[in-house]
Amino acid sequence: MAETVELPLFPLHPVLFPGGRLPLQIFEPRYMDMVVRCMRDGSPFGVVLIRKGSDARLTPDSGQPDIFDVGTDAHVVDFNQLSNGRLGIVVRGGRKFRVHGRREQDDHLLVGDVEYLPEEPALGVGEEHRELVDILRDLVRHPMIEKLGLEIEFDDARSVGWRLAELLPIEPEIKQSLLKLQFPRERLQELTRLVDKLRG
Template identity: 45%
Template sequence: MKVPVFPLNSVVLPGGRVPLQLFEPRYIDMLTRCLKEDQGFVITLLRDGEESGRVASFYETGTYVRIIDFQQLENGLLGITVEGDAKVSITRSWQQDDGLNLGEVAFLPAETRADIPLVFHELPSVLRALFRHPVIDELGMSVDYDEACSVGWRLTELLPLDKLEKQQLLEMQDPLTRLSRLQELLEALEEG
């Protein structure tokens, strides 16, 4: 599958929602094409370079996202909200003349659904507290507080973690391994 690739300084996972502001012609053209063809694009973490730069390297694992809302913002820019659909591997990438990155992607296998083990009982409570923040509440994301993938994905996006740590959490395919790592990171944050 050939899709546009949008390198960012942030990570999104399946079910996550991210508001974006588009101002570069290459991304406005991408949005128009995606809406016309009812297609999404891939958000992946920027490895090197700038979000608005023409030369950028990015990680091979990202998330295929769909546009769920768009509007003209007060600052004159185009605002869109995207929602993560599935994790993908970018098997080949190249850049168009206008600077838009394209890639051939393969969808990664869906993660195994699992209940939250008792040892991780605090993680859903932390996530509930994060969801009480007005900015997060405004995104309208849904979460299953009893399910390991859902809790792990949302905590990965919302906790104040280093972006490389978030990328490693994205790349994990086992939701219980992700919860274990998140618990370690949360304990480190609490210790200061």
Template identity: 40%
Template structure:
């Protein structure tokens, strides 16, 4: 964690720690029933702000504030509804990666991260092209997306040649652990992310 003298350039972001890693561009469904998170959703609705999702390193999703991982992803609320009993449901999608420099807790137990945003392409399809040694991963992703159908619209060729996009979508689909997804989230270089995926696939 950074010292107080180095956090002046950080931005505060409410955190929603989970036992799941949210990835850039990936969808995630949430059930919200604790008061602190209901307040958070209301705040996002009033102000247009977003919140961050981090993997829980220690603790639980409900009850006392959990210990979040140092890296997470900004969540954009795309839709919401209610279940019988009044439980709020959210459909969110991952956006920018961030690093948590320090955390604080509000009176209601909600964690707030003081974060720095990580570098990354601003739009899908604008990342670096796949290296020749990773071309097979773009082909694999195209085949997987056809098989899983309905996950998202069929990507165009430009996306299947984008190292950032291919890496995140494979991390979303492949049966890897949450700890492995967190390792990818901490990696700034999209080519190294793809290399990690190749190694893990060879180990299976």
């Protein structure tokens, strides 16, 4: 049986990729407490995509959302108090994991038993995927993306694939399928197909 560790889970509609940055507004007590603990201990929480349901507990008897089983652990790299009273944080994606079990705590926080997945192999970007690098370079010049301060290695197939997957205007479920892939060049092949489809 795979070795698992306990990780607090934050079900969301965006997909977080390794090395990616995601700004969040925190207002529910269960997530405020989780973020404070993670910042105090220097520990991550897990971001998982919602398959069905809501990330907010709208009523006392609201159930937990249905989630996909592969996610990314998130490390808080910046925070500030917003004018609306919410806590604004920016997280950076770390390692991918698979959820093997989950349970709800008394404070309604979802906690998962997760297995960290093997690191993806470090591979260069082949000539057949150089166009994807050009597309990514164009995307990161946009002011809204530029201010995220993304760290991109344009010669690393993992980095190019992760950044393109999060920046392209594609459905979250498709992003999730790209996250789940463990081979960088397979992800680049799928991204090439998606770019061709977006062009019509």
